[in-house]
Amino acid sequence: MQKTILITGGAGFIGHHLIEGILKNTNWEILLLDCLTYAGNLNRLKDINSWDPRRVKFVYHDLRAPISQTTHKLIGSVDYVWHLAAESDVGRSLDDSIPFVTSNVVGTANLLEYIKHYQPDIKRYIYFSTDEVFGPAPEGVFYKEGDSNNPSNPYSASKEGAEAISKAFAFSFGIPVTITRTMNVFGERQHPEKFVPKTVRVILNGEKIVIHGLPGNISSRCWIHARNVCDALLFINEKGEFIGKEFQNDRQHGIYHIVGEERDALYLANRISEVIKGKKLNNEEIEFIDFHSTRPGHDLRYALSGEKLKSAGFNYDLDLDTSFDKTIQWMIKPENKKWLNL
Numbered sequence: 639m640q641k642t643i644l645i646t647g648g649a650g651f652i653g654h655h656l657i658e659g660i661l662k663n664t665n666w667e668i669l670l671l672d673c674l675t676y677a678g679n680l681n682r683l684k685d686i687n688s689w690d691p692r693r694v695k696f697v698y699h700d701l702r703a704p705i706s707q708t709t710h711k712l713i714g715s716v717d718y719v720w721h722l723a724a725e726s727d728v729g730r731s732l733d734d735s736i737p738f739v740t741s742n743v744v745g746t747a748n749l750l751e752y753i754k755h756y757q758p759d760i761k762r763y764i765y766f767s768t769d770e771v772f773g774p775a776p777e778g779v780f781y782k783e784g785d786s787n788n789p790s791n792p793y794s795a796s797k798e799g800a801e802a803i804s805k806a807f808a809f810s811f812g813i814p815v816t817i818t819r820t821m822n823v824f825g826e827r828q829h830p831e832k833f834v835p836k837t838v839r840v841i842l843n844g845e846k847i848v849i850h851g852l853p854g855n856i857s858s859r860c861w862i863h864a865r866n867v868c869d870a871l872l873f874i875n876e877k878g879e880f881i882g883k884e885f886q887n888d889r890q891h892g893i894y895h896i897v898g899e900e901r902d903a904l905y906l907a908n909r910i911s912e913v914i915k916g917k918k919l920n921n922e923e924i925e926f927i928d929f930h931s932t933r934p935g936h937d938l939r940y941a942l943s944g945e946k947l948k949s950a951g952f953n954y955d956l957d958l959d960t961s962f963d964k965t966i967q968w969m970i971k972p973e974n975k976k977w978l979n980l
Contacts (some may be wrong), residue, residue, distance in 0.1 A: 639669060640685060641664070641666045641718065642667040642714070642715065643668055644718070645670055645722065646671045646722055646723035646749065647671075647721075649672040649674060649678035649680050649696075650722065651677070651825070651827060651832075652723050653670075654683055655798070655826075655864035655962065659868030659869065659882045660868070661694075665720070666718075669695050670683075672699075673701070685827060697713055701746075702744055704751065704752070708871055713795075715759065718761060719757070719760060720764050720871065723745060724741060731793035738792050739796050746800040746803050750763075750807040754811050762878075763804070763813055763814060763816070764816045765818075765869075767818065768819055768820065769895075769941070770789065770790075770793065770797065770940060771787060771801065771899035772942075773787075774938060775940055775941040777939065778783070780943040781895075782946070783946055787801075807888055808883075815922040816878050818894050819858035819894075819942060820867055820897070821897060822861050822863070823862055823863070823867055824965060826864075826977070827977050830977070834965070837906070839979070841915070844925060845924045848925050849926050850927055851926065851928075852926050856926075857938050858900055858939045859902075859903065860899060860940065861962070863956050865956060866898075866961070874894050878950075880892050894950075898958060900941060900954070905917060907924070909966075911923075913963055913966040915956070915967065
């Protein structure tokens with residue numbers, strides 16, 4: 639029997655990659671719910687190879703408001719909900735926290751209230767969270783699913799709040815909730831404010847690369863291509879655990895980490911330069927800026943353990959360096975430079 643999935647934030651960078659993966663790997667009908675902020679762009683969908691408008695329906699809604707009965711009639715019954723819609727920029731959250739609280743916490747509560755009242759037969763709700771809920775990871779530490787959260791900024795705090803309200807609806811109402819946390823995602827058609835496309839644009843323009851940190855102490859993240867994220871979500875959707883009242887004392891049950899490979903910002907900048915110019919950056923092309931004085935509220939390192947998902951039988955198809963190089967090569971093709979705002 640054919641399934642239907644509702645993806646919130648489906649016009650965003652990660653969301654549209656999930657739609658691409660679902661179109662390729664399933665026969666599901668897809669409902670795309672989005673309010674089309676600066677980060678949402680429906681043109682992303684028309685740009686993917688597997689685009690099939692017969693299987694994708696767009697419903698406009700801002701989750702800061704409750705989903706009405708009229709909007710529900712546009713949506714209809716769904717089998718799965720993947721909730722990605724969120725404000726997701728640390729710097730913006732430091733300037734003004736309120737949009738993050740209303741979009742990420744209130745928005746999640748509005749979606750769960752809708753599921754509670756209008757989608758009684760839903761088979762899985764996945765809340766898409768972030769490694770940043772743990773706060774900074776000391777060198778050598780990789781946080782596991784059940785470790786305590788310790789967010790450092792309004793963005794990550796709002797994601798922790800959305801995790802908590804999702805768990806509460808699982809415990810109180812039996813909604814089949816699963817939470818995933820992932821790392822820094824990259825790929826085609828990413829918003830040009832993000833590190834990878836921004837660095838590509840700066841190198842193409844012959845400008846200096848700003849690296850946060852000092853030599854020997856540079857900001858580090860785990861990086862993963864969006865297609866790997868989609869593959870992991872499809873696996874978890876089929877085989878993953880649910881958070882539930884009977885597991886309330888098991889903090890890791892129903893939570894999965896979708897991990898990447900750790901690299902620091904200088905490594906990635908040099909790799910981008912090698913793809914574009916055939917050589918690493920020289921010292922004159924780099925400006926190091928002390929991390930803590932220039933980025934208050936940001937953390938130097940994030941890291942997650944991926945052992946739980948691996949032990950469940952999932953393996954990533956794309957390694958970081960191969961997928962990263964192919965993404966940069968795609969970005970600099972003349973027909974794709976529009977996604978860099980060039």
